[in-house]
Amino acid sequence: MMFEPFWKKMSDKYNATIGGGDLMSYFSDGNNVCWFLEPELGAAIRRLHGVVGNAVTDDRYIVVGTGSSQLFQALLYAFTTPGGPEPVSVVSSAPYYSSYAEVAGFLRSELYKWEGDAYKFNKKGAYIEVVNSPNNPDGTLREAVVMNRTGNGNGKLIYDFAYYWPQFTAITGAADYDNMLFTISKCTGHAGSRIGWALVKDKDIAKKMTEYITISSIGVSKESQFRAAKIIEVVCNGSQNVVGSVKSESFFEYGRKILSKRWQKLRETIQNSEYLILPKYPQEHCLFSGKLAETLSAYAWLESKDDTKDCNEFLRGLKIVGQSGKICGAHQRFARVNLMCREEEFNQFIERLSATRGKGIINGH
Amino acid sequence: MMFEPFWKKMSDKYNATIGGGDLMSYFSDGNNVCWFLEPELGAAIRRLHGVVGNAVTDDRYIVVGTGSSQLFQALLYAFTTPGGPEPVSVVSSAPYYSSYAEVAGFLRSELYKWEGDAYKFNKKGAYIEVVNSPNNPDGTLREAVVMNRTGNGNGKLIYDFAYYWPQFTAITGAADYDNMLFTISKCTGHAGSRIGWALVKDKDIAKKMTEYITISSIGVSKESQFRAAKIIEVVCNGSQNVVGSVKSESFFEYGRKILSKRWQKLRETIQNSEYLILPKYPQEHCLFSGKLAETLSAYAWLESKDDTKDCNEFLRGLKIVGQSGKICGAHQRFARVNLMCREEEFNQFIERLSATRGKGIINGH
Numbered sequence: 001m002m003f004e005p006f007w008k009k010m011s012d013k014y015n016a017t018i019g020g021g022d023l024m025s026y027f028s029d030g031n032n033v034c035w036f037l038e039p040e041l042g043a044a045i046r047r048l049h050g051v052v053g054n055a056v057t058d059d060r061y062i063v064v065g066t067g068s069s070q071l072f073q074a075l076l077y078a079f080t081t082p083g084g085p086e087p088v089s090v091v092s093s094a095p096y097y098s099s100y101a102e103v104a105g106f107l108r109s110e111l112y113k114w115e116g117d118a119y120k121f122n123k124k125g126a127y128i129e130v131v132n133s134p135n136n137p138d139g140t141l142r143e144a145v146v147m148n149r150t151g152n153g154n155g156k157l158i159y160d161f162a163y164y165w166p167q168f169t170a171i172t173g174a175a176d177y178d179n180m181l182f183t184i185s186k187c188t189g190h191a192g193s194r195i196g197w198a199l200v201k202d203k204d205i206a207k208k209m210t211e212y213i214t215i216s217s218i219g220v221s222k223e224s225q226f227r228a229a230k231i232i233e234v235v236c237n238g239s240q241n242v243v244g245s246v247k248s249e250s251f252f253e254y255g256r257k258i259l260s261k262r263w264q265k266l267r268e269t270i271q272n273s274e275y276l277i278l279p280k281y282p283q284e285h286c287l288f289s290g291k292l293a294e295t296l297s298a299y300a301w302l303e304s305k306d307d308t309k310d311c312n313e314f315l316r317g318l319k320i321v322g323q324s325g326k327i328c329g330a331h332q333r334f335a336r337v338n339l340m341c342r343e344e345e346f347n348q349f350i351e352r353l354s355a356t357r358g359k360g361i362i363n364g365h
Numbered sequence: 366m367m368f369e370p371f372w373k374k375m376s377d378k379y380n381a382t383i384g385g386g387d388l389m390s391y392f393s394d395g396n397n398v399c400w401f402l403e404p405e406l407g408a409a410i411r412r413l414h415g416v417v418g419n420a421v422t423d424d425r426y427i428v429v430g431t432g433s434s435q436l437f438q439a440l441l442y443a444f445t446t447p448g449g450p451e452p453v454s455v456v457s458s459a460p461y462y463s464s465y466a467e468v469a470g471f472l473r474s475e476l477y478k479w480e481g482d483a484y485k486f487n488k489k490g491a492y493i494e495v496v497n498s499p500n501n502p503d504g505t506l507r508e509a510v511v512m513n514r515t516g517n518g519n520g521k522l523i524y525d526f527a528y529y530w531p532q533f534t535a536i537t538g539a540a541d542y543d544n545m546l547f548t549i550s551k552c553t554g555h556a557g558s559r560i561g562w563a564l565v566k567d568k569d570i571a572k573k574m575t576e577y578i579t580i581s582s583i584g585v586s587k588e589s590q591f592r593a594a595k596i597i598e599v600v601c602n603g604s605q606n607v608v609g610s611v612k613s614e615s616f617f618e619y620g621r622k623i624l625s626k627r628w629q630k631l632r633e634t635i636q637n638s639e640y641l642i643l644p645k646y647p648q649e650h651c652l653f654s655g656k657l658a659e660t661l662s663a664y665a666w667l668e669s670k671d672d673t674k675d676c677n678e679f680l681r682g683l684k685i686v687g688q689s690g691k692i693c694g695a696h697q698r699f700a701r702v703n704l705m706c707r708e709e710e711f712n713q714f715i716e717r718l719s720a721t722r723g724k725g726i727i728n729g730h
Contacts, residue, residue: 001390008386017382018592020599021373023557025366026550066431066559066582073581082473102580108447108475185391192388192587194431215467216438217431221586222557227383234385 002262002340003189006254007231014234016227023222033206036219037064044232045197048187049174051236052252053287054164056176060199061206064220065213068162068183068196072130073103073216075179075198078208079128079156080111087113089127093145094119094329095301095336097136097160101329117329118145125154132160134169137328137336139281139297141169162186163298167255170286170293178202184228186298188235188251189340193224252288259296262339262346266300269353275314276353277303298340304333311335318352367627367705368554371619372596379599381592388587398571401584402429409597410547410562414539416601417617418652419529421541425564426571429585430578433527433548433561437495438468438581440544440563443573444493444521445476452478454492458510459484459694460666460701462501462525466694482694483510490519497525499534502693502701504646504662506534527551528663532620535651535658543567549593551663553600553616554705558589617653624661627704627711631665634718640679641718642668663705669698676700683717 028038042062049055065071080088090104094117104114115121118129133142144157159177163169165187178201185191200206213219238249270278281295302322304311312324312335325334337349393403406429411422430436445453455469459482469479480486483494498507509522524542528534530552543566550556565571578584603614635643646660667687669676677689677700690699702714 004386004389006386007389008384010385014385015382016588017380019373020375020379020596021369021371024369024372024555026556028557066586069580070582077472099580106577106580107442107472110473110475190389191391192393192584194582194584194586212471215434215464215471216581217435217559219557219559221431221559221589223381223588223592224586227588231385 001189001342002258002346003251003255004342006251007189010234010249014230016230018223018226023226026219028219028222028225033061033203034063034210036210036213037062038222038225038229040229041195041197041225041232044229044236045182047236048232049199051239052166052171053174054166054171055161055180055182055199056174057199060201061203063198063200063206063209063213064225065196065198065209066217066220067185067194068160068181068198069099069103070213070216070220071181071196071198071209072100072158072160074209074212075156075158075181075205076104076109076112076128077212078205082111084111084126086125087111089113089115089121089123089125090130091115091118091121091127091146092130092132092329093117093135093142095135095138095325095334096130096329097132098323098327100130119149121146122150124152126156127152127154128156128158130158130160132162134163134295134297136163137299137323137325138279138301138330138334139295139299140279141282141295165255166252166286166288166293167259167296168298169295170284171288172284173287179205184231186340188231189255190228190231193228194221195224195228256289256293256296259298259339263296265346265350266339266353269350270302273305273353275305275309276311277305279303298338300337300339302335302337307331307333309333318355320349320352366554366707367623367711368616368620369707371616372554375599375614379595381595383588383591388591391584393584393587393590398426398568399428399575401575401578402427403587403590403594405594406560406562406590406597409594409601412601413552413597414564416604417531417536418539419531419536420526420545420547420564421539422564425566426568428563428565428571428574428578429590430561430563430574431582431585432550432559433525433546433563434464434468435578435581435585436546436561436563436574437465437523437525439574439577440521440523440546440570441469441474441477441493442577443570447476449476449491451490452476454478454480454486454488454490455495456480456483456486456492456511457495457497457694458482458500458507460500460503460690460699461495461694462497463688463692465495484514486511487515489517491521492517492519493521493523495523495525497527499528499660499662501528502664502688502690503644503666503695503699504660504664505644506647506660530620531617531651531653531658532624532661533663534660535649536653537649538652544570549596551705553596554620555593555596558593559586560589560593621654621658621661624663624704628661630711630715631704631718634715635667638670638718640670640674641676642670644668663703665702665704667700667702672696672698674698683720685714685717 183196286293315322322335545564548561651658680687687700
């Protein structure tokens with residue numbers, strides 16, 4: 001909701017209008033591997049990565065999904081084969097996005113199995129490692145770890161680049177991995193649209209992902225795809241200074257400015273805290289903006305100075321809604337707070353956090 | 366695509382326009398069990414069932430899904446518990462919708478397992494029976510069978526009412542089951558929207574379905590929900606003769622007229638066929654139209670007169686795309702052909718079918 005004011009302001013310049021008889025079919029393009037991808041959205045996605053420079057789209061298939069969660073599941077399905085000796089292990093370095101664990105585990109599939117922290121994984125067999133960079137929840141820049149740690153070469157890699165956009169971090173190059181996930185909910189803030197996409201090198205993987213999405217939901221909302229294509233067009237035009245769009249309309253600049261202000265306020269509030277600390281992030285040269293850019297994580301990854309304390313319990317005492325580090329495979333002295341909320345919610349968060357100063361720790365924490 | 370001309374004609378009367386800053390959040394209504402259901406869509410669904418009289422919505426929770434496929438999976442999840450002694454059996458009377466088998470089986474879940482034809486199911490344990498009425502593929506009106514056949518009272522029932530709408534069959538009463546599925550793709554023809562809904566009696570089941578959809582896709586496209594609400598409004602206004610909508614705008618009448626013409630042509634073509642027969646359907650009094658109404662199935666369920674023949678192979682010889690009865694748990698002398706296609710495709714189907722008369726059977730069939 002952090003980006004809502006930008007889009008509210010843009011609303012009169014751009015509306016997505018859909019007639020009663022439009023977009024009625026299951027099919028978008030029968031000649032494409034991903035037959036339910038609207039061609040306009042495919043083109044917009046390629047243009048966006050070209051403009052931002054964060055990922056290679058040449059020689060890549062685009063698979064659209066109902067959010068990137070569905071695409072993550074589609075990749076688990078694509079990487080595994082019924083009748084294997086045992087479920088393929090799914091891992092990610094802790095602290096990891098808790099949804100990976102939920103999604104990989106909730107149906108008790110015999111195809112794959114969540115095995116937690118990639119740093120603790122020591123099995124010999126096939127595995128799938130998810131690399132989320134910048135990482136939810138802790139904002140760190142990540143690389144795959146299992147192969148380097150254990151020499152196990154039977155891994156498939158999924159790069160979740162939900163936050164690899166200029167508002168969150170420096171764009172240091174065009175990512176060129178085989179399986180990369182993106183989502184409009186983090187890129188432009190349109191979480192309600194449930195649109196994610198995968199850039200996939202191998203045709204058979206793209207086919208099997210398409211099969212997964214066909215079985216699980218017979219494709220992806222055409223209305224959301226139509227609107228996502230329009231939104232991406234607005235973002236690209238603003239970034240490229242296309243005639244008719246003025247400099248102030250650059251979405252990524254707007255996003256970075258807001259996040260930057262929030263992080264400044266947050267660091268000011270935390271720096272005098274007796275109880276909490278925040279991680280530091282690197283500054284790197286951003287090829288998109290041409291400036292030095294620090295990572296501005298979408299989440300505050302808070303740590304109790306006293307490592308016997310439960311950070312999320314402490315936050316709850318302040319009426320701050322967070323997620324315990326435990327859920328992310330980390331220690332309970334950590335907790336995650338979402339910073340992508342509406343302005344008034346963010347201000348309330350800062351206010352409640354400030355209340356700890358001088359007040360003493362609450363109720364045993 | 367059969368209903369497209371109706372909606373194309375309606376396009377200027379009704380457009381769904383979405384501003385850049387609208388529908389951005391994951392959340393629609395935090396107070397509702399199904400927190401991602403747009404309140405306007407919920408209201409439209411209740412109104413629609415009231416207008417048509419095909420289902421009870423009082424004391425029912427509405428859960429919205431990315432098509433009814435996702436809701437079917439959500440029900441399988443809601444009806445099962447991790448750690449059970451063995452996967453819960455999922456069955457449906459043959460011939461059944463092939464997607465049930467795919468969906469229940471594709472992830473090799475330990476929670477549930479596809480066991481095929483409900484008429485052949487004889488296990489003692491827990492089971493889930495799907496009742497699809499009118500039935501895809503064969504157009505019959507269905508009731509649950511396992512309990513009556515075997516006395517096994519450990520069953521949970523899912524009523525898939527995708528085709529229980531006035532264009533397809535007589536509305537003989539408001540269905541009042543605990544778990545009922547509907548989809549806009551069959552009701553109005555907007556398959557591209559991927560909007561289905563469940564009417565659910567038990568709050569805990571509705572909660573667990575919501576949990577399933579949260580984990581698998583973090584909700585359902587807001588754009589599709591927004592548009593579906595508009596479309597349903599148009600259908601209701603047309604059916605109720607709301608001021609400003611004229612009689613000719615009744616969608617269900619339009620739908621029935623088209624299907625009725627198609628079935629007439631199809632029966633005329635088949636009646637002289639040396640090779641194929643079609644099922645007969647009952648006529649019943651329709652409470653919605655106030656007239657006698659025969660079931661007009663969305664599919665032709667064709668049967669080879671020679672029961673050693675493979676019906677789908679025979680159709681393939683005529684360049685007709687069908688689905689083998691085998692995939693639906695039936696004999697290969699049956700095959701299903703979709704009748705809800707565009708007018709020109711339907712005419713081509715009839716033309717190719719007519720070519721068999723006098724020509725002799727093709728290539729060994």
